[in-house]
Structure formats: structure tokens, C-alpha cells
Amino acid sequence: MIGAIRIAIVDDHPLFREGVTRSLSEIGGFEIVGEGATAQDAERIASTVQPDILLLDISMPGGGLSAVASILADHPAQKIVMLTVSETNADVTTALNAGVQGYILKGVGSRALADILRNVAAGEGYLTPTLSARLLSDLQSPQSADGVADRLRQLTERQAEILRLVAEGLSNKEVALRLELQEKTVKHHMTGVLSKLNVRNRTEAALMVREFRDRDRSRS
Structure with missing residues (x-):
């Protein structure tokens, strides 16, 4: 140490x-x-x-x-x-x-x-974990897995790439460094992500993506 x-x-x-x-x-x-x-x-x-x-x-x-x-x-x-x-x-x-x-x-x-x-x-x-599960539950109730998939497909390649990193826990600044972008550009893309996914904030977007991945894995 x-x-x-x-x-x-x-x-x-x-x-x-x-x-x-x-x-x-x-x-x-x-x-x-x-x-x-x-x-x-x-x-x-x-x-x-x-x-x-x-x-x-x-x-x-x-x-x-x-x-x-x-x-x-x-x-x-x-x-x-x-x-x-x-x-x-x-x-x-x-x-x-x-x-x-x-x-x-x-x-x-x-x-x-x-x-x-x-x-x-x-x-x-x-x-x-109990708080994470509750947030996921709130996200799942109004929408089906198919609906989530449809919304995720609306994202551009860059938006999907940024959302993937956000779902891994990176901040906007860290995403910007990883992708060699300006932080304001990342924020702009995230605004588009939130609009297309119809969620209120980046936390809900990240939780949505994680839950969709878990469902997808359970089917395979």
C-alpha cells in the first residue's frame, strides 16, 4: 500500500x-x-x-x-x-x-x-444496492423492454458511445477525455440522449442501459 x-x-x-x-x-x-x-x-x-x-x-x-x-x-x-x-x-x-x-x-x-x-x-x-434497485423499478414500470430497445436504437453512434461510458460511471469530463472531445460537446450529446430516451437525468439513462443489458444477457 x-x-x-x-x-x-x-x-x-x-x-x-x-x-x-x-x-x-x-x-x-x-x-x-x-x-x-x-x-x-x-x-x-x-x-x-x-x-x-x-x-x-x-x-x-x-x-x-x-x-x-x-x-x-x-x-x-x-x-x-x-x-x-x-x-x-x-x-x-x-x-x-x-x-x-x-x-x-x-x-x-x-x-x-x-x-x-x-x-x-x-x-x-x-x-x-437497495436504492439502485428502487430507481430501476421506477424506470421499468412505464415501459417495456421492447420500448427501451426502440429508444436506444434512436441514438446516434456518438450518443450511444457516450451513454455506454456514462453507464460505466464516467463523468462528463472523464468521457470528454476518453473520447478526446470538449466537455460541452459531451453535455450537448447527453441532452439529446435524455430527450430520445425520455428520462429526466443521466442517472436514469445509465440505469436504463444497465437494466437493458441485464435483460438481454438473461435471454441469451
């Missing part, structure tokens, strides 16, 4: 912060480099400490989701993971669309949390 993963925790419950700090310290491989209780604290820590991963709650003074938007506007490379009790689709999709790398429900075991954080530090994304 090259070095410990630097973690900052922002949550307005001191006992919860202490518990996460103690658990990660006991497991090893992590260094807690900052703590806070408000959105302002999160923004300050991201600016001055620049942790490898910033763990944020949603319900805190100033709002965790507001902090995400502000932080990523100034520090787009900052990895953020939401650790929260909120299970609402609105919060999940807002967080993912804003650019967080992970969304974890409180109650997760300490070793599972450590594994997730290691994966996020390595560049992977994470969404609690």
Missing part, C-alpha cells in the same frame, strides 16, 4: 463522526484529516485540506447537497461520498447528478464502508 486514504467527515452528529473515525482507524489504511458539522465546514475542508474522499451527510446546517454543488464547482476533482439516512429518489438522483462518487445509507457495516471507500479512492462509484 502506497499510503493511507485521507478521509474527511462532515456530519452534524459528533457521536456519529467519532464512530466512523474510530471504526476506520481500527481497520487501518485510512487517515482522518478533517471533521465538520455544516456545509460551510465541508467547503472549507475541501478547499484547505483537500482529502482524498469527503464523507458528507445530507441533513446538516446549510445542506449537504448544496455543499456538493459548491465544492465541485471550485474543486471538480474532489471525490465526495454521501453517508446519510435519506432514501428518497430525489436526494439520490440530485446527489449523483451533482457528481458524487458514492451514496451510502447509514447503518452500513464498518468493514463494508471501508471496502467502499477503498473502491471509490481507486476511481469506482457506489450506490447502495
